[in-house]
Each structure stands twice: as structure tokens, then as C-alpha cells.
Amino acid sequence: MKTVLLFIVVLLMIGGSIQGQSPEVVLLKNVTVIDGSGKPAQRNMSVLIRDGKIGSISKQNNFPNAKVINLAGKTIMPLLTNVHGHLGMSKGTTVGAENFNQDHIIKELERYQSYGVGTVVSMGTDKELIFSIREASRSGKVPGATVYTAGYGFRPPLAGGSTENGMEKIYRPATPEEAIRNVNELVAFKPDMIKIWVDEGGIKPEIYRAIISEAHKHGIRVAAHLYYLEDAHLLLDAGVDIFAHSVRDKEVDDALISKMKAKGTIYIPTLTRDGYEFFYGTTPTWINDPFFKASLEPGVFEMITKEDYKNRIVNNPRYQKNKEAYAMALTNLKKLFDGGVLVVMGTDSGAQPVRAQGFSEHLELQLMVDAGLTPLQAISVATRNSCEALGLKDQGILSAGMRADFVVLNENPEGDIKATQSIYAVWKEGVQVSGAVPK
Numbered sequence: 001m002k003t004v005l006l007f008i009v010v011l012l013m014i015g016g017s018i019q020g021q022s023p024e025v026v027l028l029k030n031v032t033v034i035d036g037s038g039k040p041a042q043r044n045m046s047v048l049i050r051d052g053k054i055g056s057i058s059k060q061n062n063f064p065n066a067k068v069i070n071l072a073g074k075t076i077m078p079l080l081t082n083v084h085g086h087l088g089m090s091k092g093t094t095v096g097a098e099n100f101n102q103d104h105i106i107k108e109l110e111r112y113q114s115y116g117v118g119t120v121v122s123m124g125t126d127k128e129l130i131f132s133i134r135e136a137s138r139s140g141k142v143p144g145a146t147v148y149t150a151g152y153g154f155r156p157p158l159a160g161g162s163t164e165n166g167m168e169k170i171y172r173p174a175t176p177e178e179a180i181r182n183v184n185e186l187v188a189f190k191p192d193m194i195k196i197w198v199d200e201g202g203i204k205p206e207i208y209r210a211i212i213s214e215a216h217k218h219g220i221r222v223a224a225h226l227y228y229l230e231d232a233h234l235l236l237d238a239g240v241d242i243f244a245h246s247v248r249d250k251e252v253d254d255a256l257i258s259k260m261k262a263k264g265t266i267y268i269p270t271l272t273r274d275g276y277e278f279f280y281g282t283t284p285t286w287i288n289d290p291f292f293k294a295s296l297e298p299g300v301f302e303m304i305t306k307e308d309y310k311n312r313i314v315n316n317p318r319y320q321k322n323k324e325a326y327a328m329a330l331t332n333l334k335k336l337f338d339g340g341v342l343v344v345m346g347t348d349s350g351a352q353p354v355r356a357q358g359f360s361e362h363l364e365l366q367l368m369v370d371a372g373l374t375p376l377q378a379i380s381v382a383t384r385n386s387c388e389a390l391g392l393k394d395q396g397i398l399s400a401g402m403r404a405d406f407v408v409l410n411e412n413p414e415g416d417i418k419a420t421q422s423i424y425a426v427w428k429e430g431v432q433v434s435g436a437v438p439k
């Protein structure tokens, strides 16, 4: 009997000491909260964080055992989610297979995260290494933004002997049968979606119809690179799930909007991608911002500010067309957003040296505002909507029970979206993972 009692006492002591080591409870006080839902900011709030999650957001600030952090004057908003990026493609001013290695990809993930991007989808240009990095990333074994991947995308066959930089693992089926075999090979890696390229010279309808129906048999969604309104209609009829870029040749029609709503098709505008086709032909307002320069790989700043680079952009025969395509993308975003289509944030960052990771996601918010969204709408596109598109049920909104994933800002972006760049700190799962963006 005595032994049993002693045993119980020891157990209680162990229990007590384990409880003493439990993760600390943190209270953020006096903070302005933009919750990601599109609702106006709430001022002077107390955010209780426990076990990596938000316990409560309230006016109550008396929690005896909590570690208190006074964030008076600061604003928090959810981490950004980039549903269209590329990992391991660009390094310095180069694009190529040699950039697809663990060290470089982790550096990219850390850069995304230090800019407040908590999750990135690598859209179809990956190599086999991505699948082990993804597992490590999802289980918190590698730092930085959390990885999602479309694995190896689908492009049309290349003319004999030619290659495309950074696209070495891409499938290039010549027949629907080959496309089905490719999908089945890819499905074994459990991609988070499948990427197809549909453009002038892109894969043909009979091929992508086979890819989409085979992917759907396995419960995997298909995202399409596209440009033309006509392709958008054909892709919708074939059952595509995600438009990975804007429709840029014509204004979207009401039939497209109704079809997208009926099917729940997701729209990723990637406005920065289209802007970068001509932005550096002149000198953009952000060119000397430390927040921008810190996002660039070595040599890129020198590249984009050289006269011959500017001249090449301006003298590109497509220069005027690129500007018009961008303007059309802005018009279509506003139309689709107002029409009730699920718009999410993507930038195509990382696919080219000029598409800077981290900065592009903040510029994308600004461009969405240029298209006519309010700052709060743009933020909810990049947070709540983007998490919804990836099925991340406990992320993208700041409320009780959700993950404590957020950016702390020095300024409130409610009135001026550029304030999302005033990063003071980044928190993931209740822990601060970085401070201001290093200059």
C-alpha cells in the first residue's frame, strides 16, 4: 500500500513538473488586429496564444500566467499564402537545374517567411528532391515557408534536341495515352495539384482533357497556365480547377464568371508577373526601397538598372502588348472578384531572377488595390482565400482556435496597402521566427 502511495506521489510530482514545462502562454496587448476575413481592423485588442494557436482575441487583458508583450501602435495580420510560386529555379541572375538543391531552396523558404509569406505552392517546375523537402517542411524539420508542390508540370513536346532551362522534369506527352501514363506516375508522389501549360503553342485540348479527367480520378486538382479567354472557356468545359494566371487578351464575359462560380474554379491573377514584363523599362517608385533590394538575389539589382536591360524591355516588339495585357489583367481581376469568383494570391515569384520572392507578394497586394480592391479585400485574398484554396482550415484567419501565424506591422495597411511592407516581426505557430526584414 505504501509503495502504491509513493508511486502516486511520484507520478503527481512528475506530472507537476511536466506541466511546469508546458509551452508558455503569451498575451499580445494593445494590438490592432486585421483578421483576414475582410472585416475592418479591431483596435486595442488582447490576443492570447497557447500551444501555437490563438486562444482568444478580446478586450480582456488579465491572464495571470501569460507572458505579456505590449504591441501598442502595431498591427497584426495573417501570414500571406502564395498559391503560385517557383522554388529552386533562379539563383543570382541565372535560371537552371543547378539551382534546384536543398540549401538554395531552404534559403528561398526562409526569405519568403521573413517577408511574412507562410506558405508557397511551387507550381510545376520541381524535381524529385521537392517531395522530401515538402515532407520535412510540413513536419517542421526545415525552416521557412511551408511547401506545397505541383511536382512535374505538363508542357507540349519539344522540337528534337531543344531544352528549356529549369524544366528538365516536365512531362511532354504527345498522345492522350501517354498523358494518362504520366499522370499515374506523378500521382505516386502525391502532388498537391497538377500544373498544365495552355497558351499559344501549349498543350492541346485532347491532351489536357485526358490529364484533367485522369487527375480527377485520383482526387487531384489541375491548375492551368493560360492567357486567352477562349482557352479559359475550353479549360472550364474540360473541368480545370484553377486558373494559374489572369485572362489577359479580352475582358472576361458573364458566361465565364457564371461557369467559374458554378464549378468553384479558383483564380490566381499573378499581376506582378505581368507587370515585370515592362516595369523596369522605366524606373519604378520602389527601386531604391531597402525592402525591395533585400529580396533580390545577388546581381539582380545591377541587372535591372542597366540601360541595356531597360532598352531591351522598351524595344521588345511586345512592349505595348505586354502593357495592354497587364491592364486587361487588372480589369478582369476586378470583374471576377466583384462577380464572386474565389480569387487567391499568386505571384509566379522565383521563376525568373526579376520575380523577387518576398517582395513580389507585397507588390501583388498593391497591384490588387490598383485593380480596384480595397486593402482589406486584397489582404483577405492573400490570407483567408488562399488558405481556403489549399484546404488549410486552421490558417488564413486570426480567430480563436486558428494557428497563431501572423505578421506584426509597424503601420496599419487598412488605409494604405503599402504598409504591409512595414514588417516588425513574423510569427509562426505561436513563436516569433523573424524580426524586420534584414537590409
Ligand SMILES: [Zn+2]
Binding pocket: 084, 085, 086, 123, 348, 351
Ligand atoms: Zn509559374
